[in-house]
Amino acid sequence: xxxxxDSLTIRPGADGDIPTVIELMKSALGEGNVPRTQEFWHWxxxxxxxxxxxxxxxxxxxxxxxxxxxxxxxxxxxxxAYSAVRAVDTATHPDYQGKGIFKRLTLKLVxxxxxxxxxxxxxxxxxKSRPGYLKMGWSTVGKxxxxxxxxxxxxxxxxxxxxxxxxEDESMPLDEAISPRSFDVAAEAGLLASDETQSRFHTHLDxxxxxxxxxxxxxxxxxxxxxEALIVFRLRRRGALRELRLCDAVIKTPSVRSSxxxxxxxxxxxxxxxxxxxxxxxxxxxxxxxxxxxxGFVPAPAAGPILTVRRLALxxxxxxxxxxxxxxxxxxxxxxx
Numbered sequence: 061x062x063x064x065x066d067s068l069t070i071r072p073g074a075d076g077d078i079p080t081v082i083e084l085m086k087s088a089l090g091e092g093n094v095p096r097t098q099e100f101w102h103w104x105x106x107x108x109x110x111x112x113x114x115x116x117x118x119x120x121x122x123x124x125x126x127x128x129x130x131x132x133x134x135x136x137x138x139x140x141a142y143s144a145v146r147a148v149d150t151a152t153h154p155d156y157q158g159k160g161i162f163k164r165l166t167l168k169l170v171x172x173x174x175x176x177x178x179x180x181x182x183x184x185x186x187x188k189s190r191p192g193y194l195k196m197g198w199s200t201v202g203k204x205x206x207x208x209x210x211x212x213x214x215x216x217x218x219x220x221x222x223x224x225x226x227x228e229d230e231s232m233p234l235d236e237a238i239s240p241r242s243f244d245v246a247a248e249a250g251l252l253a254s255d256e257t258q259s260r261f262h263t264h265l266d267x268x269x270x271x272x273x274x275x276x277x278x279x280x281x282x283x284x285x286x287x288e289a290l291i292v293f294r295l296r297r298r299g300a301l302r303e304l305r306l307c308d309a310v311i312k313t314p315s316v317r318s319s320x321x322x323x324x325x326x327x328x329x330x331x332x333x334x335x336x337x338x339x340x341x342x343x344x345x346x347x348x349x350x351x352x353x354x355x356g357f358v359p360a361p362a363a364g365p366i367l368t369v370r371r372l373a374l375x376x377x378x379x380x381x382x383x384x385x386x387x388x389x390x391x392x393x394x395x396x397x
Contacts, residue, residue, distance in 0.1 A: 068118045068119060068120055068125065068126075068161070069118070069119045069120075070116055070117065070118045070119070070126075070164065070165060070168060071116070071117060071119070072114070072115065072116055072117075073115030073116060073117045073127070073129075077115075077117060077124070078098060078101060079098065080124050081115070081117070081124065081127050082096050082097075082098065082101060084124050084125075084126075084127055084151055084153060085127065085149065085151045087153070087154065088151040088152060088153060088154060089151055094276075094278040094279060094397065095278055097277070097278070099277045100276070100277045100278055103272075103276055103277050104131070104276070104397070105129065105131070107272060108131065108132055108272065109268045109269055109272050110132040110133050110134050111132040112132070113129045113130060113131050113132060113148075114129065114130050114132075114145070114169060114172060114173065115127065115128070115129045116128050116165045116168050116169055116172075117165075118152075118156075118161050118164070118165055120156070123153075124153070125152065125153040125155070125156040125161065126150075126151070126152045126153065126156065126161035126162070126164075126165055127149070127150065127151050127165070128149070128150045128162065128165035128166055128168075128169055129148055129149040129150070130145035130146065130147055130148065130169055130173065130181065131145060131146040131148045131149075132144075132145055133145060133146050133182075133263070134263070134264070135179075135180075135261045135262065135263065136255065136256075136258070136261075136262055136263070136264045137258070137259055137260060137261050137262070137378065137379050137386075138256060138257075138258070138259045139256045140377075140378070142179040142180065142261070142374070142378060143177070143178045143179050144178065144179060144180050144181065144182060145169075145173055145178055145181050146181070146182060146183050147166070147181055147182075147183040147185075147193070148183070148396075150162055150165070150166070162192070163192065163196065166196060167196060170196070170197075170370065170372070173372055174372045174373060177372075177373045178372050178373060179371075179372055179373055179374045179375070179378070180369055180370065180371055180372055180374050180381055181198075181369065181370040181372065182201075182367060182368065182369045182370075182381070183367075183368060184204075184365035184366060184367055184368070184394050184396070185366075185368060190366065190368065193368055193370075194368070196370075197370050198368045198369065198370045199368060199369055199370065199382045200366060200367075200368055201366075201367040201368060201369055201381065201382055201383070201384050201387065202366070202367060202384035203361070203364040203365070203366050203367075203384075204341050204364040204365050204366075204367060204389060204391075204394060205341060205344075205347060205359070205361075205364060206339060206340070206341045206359070206360040206361075206363040206364040207339070207340045207341065207342075207347065207350045207351070207357040207358065207359060207360060208337055208338070208339050208340075208357065208358060208359075208360040208363065209330075209337060209338040209339075209340075209350075209354075209356040209357045209358075210336075210337050210356070210358075211330060211334070211335055211336055211337055211338065212336045212337070215300075215301065215336050216301070216336060216337055219298075219299060219300060219301050219336075222299075238274050238275055238281055238282060238283050238292075242270075242271075242283050242285075243267045243270040243271050243283075244267055245285065246267075246270075246285055246290045246310070247266070247267050249285075249287055249312070250312055251285070251288075251289070251290050251310045251311075251312055252265055252266055252267065252270075252310065253312075258388060259379065260344075260379065260385070260386050260387055260388035261379060261381060261386055261387050261388065261389075262343065262387075262388040262389065262393075263389075263392075263393050265308065265310060270292075270308075273392065274292055274307075274308075274392075276397060279294070279397060280294060280295070281293065281294050281307065282294070282295075282329075284325045284328055284329060285325070286321045286324065286325065287312070287321070288311060288312045288313075288315075288317050288318040288320075288321035288322075289309065289310065289311045289312065289318055289321035289322040289324075289325055290309065290310045290325075291306060291308070291309045291322070291325045291326060291329065292306075292307045292308040292309070292392065293305060293306050293307055293329055294307060295333050295335065301336040301337065302333070302334070302335045302336050303335060303336070303337060303338075303339060304329060304330065304333055304335035304337070304338045304339070305338075305339050305340075305391060306326070306329075306338060306339070306340035306342065306391070307390060307391045307392040307395065308342070308390050308391070308392040309322065309342050309346050309390075311346065314345070319349055319353040320353075322346070322349060322353060322354065323349075323353050323354045323355070326338070326354050327354075338357075339360070339363065339391075340357065340391070341364060341389075341390060341391045341394075342390050342391075343388040343389065343390055344388055345388070365394055367384070367387065367389070367394065369381045369382060
């Protein structure tokens with residue numbers, strides 16, 4: 061018979077625990093759309109340019125029964141940089157669920173990150189897990205604004221009547237796949253310039269971050285770029301539908317020329333991959349261009365994830381993270397992977 065949470069042993073995880081942790085996640089959660097491999101684990105939790113992920117484990121004697129990880133991140137706002145973590149991977153052995161292991165491990169990580177001086181935690185929990193986070197001190201920020209461009213309206217209508225579910229990612233054609241030089245070229249063109257004028261919380265798009273984020277093992281992203289703009293996207297199936305997800309975009313300057321380049325890239329991706337629809341959630345300054353510069357995009361208020369935060373050692377001078385207007389985020393920032 062499994063023991064209650066307070067009688068279990070908890071400790072920080074180490075590299076030697078990783079194979080057992082991966083096996084626990086497979087048994088508790090299944091494979092998911094991305095295979096739970098050591099290669100993917102090391103990319104996500106060890107190669108992350110923001111630092112290795114803190115991990116805490118729960119044991120019943122020698123048996124691993126619970127795992128919880130936070131993913132390190134950095135958010136910028138104006139000239140200031142804030143250390144953050146994303147509440148990501150967690151799993152409890154099926155025999156031990158409902159015993160408070162998730163809460164105990166999460167609060168231990170919160171305690172450790174507070175002590176270390178981390179500024180805040182953010183994540184986008186689903187409807188089932190959100191109440192648990194709120195009880196542990198998280199606050200609801202709001203729903204990320206999403207935009208949809210129907211490309212095949214009749215197929216969308218039929219799918220809406222039947223209902224659709226996400227399925228495995230579709231293979232991305234290699235002609236536009238991300239190469240080791242993709243973002244170096246963008247930087248050389250001046251597309252990844254300093255963003256100190258952006259006063260909202262945002263992820264700074266530099267070569268190091270982009271080359272890590274969009275070259276994940278098992279996840280297929282592609283990029284298109286011109287001298288004035290760059291877009292990053294992925295193609296996947298949702299039931300019988302082909303979705304083109306616009307994850308990130310950068311323009312060189314707020315200008316007519318950059319707007320046209322942005323529009324050309326989106327239209328080129330649509331022509332090349334023939335999706336049933338395009339879905340996008342970009343930083344506010346770019347999202348404003350979708351219905352006007354690109355055209356065909358309409359708001360999708362029911363589609364966006366709900367962002368939550370928990371303050372840790374955030375200085376009083378920082379923007380309030382509980383207010384959605386103080387965030388400049390894209391799908392790429394908040395997408396679960």
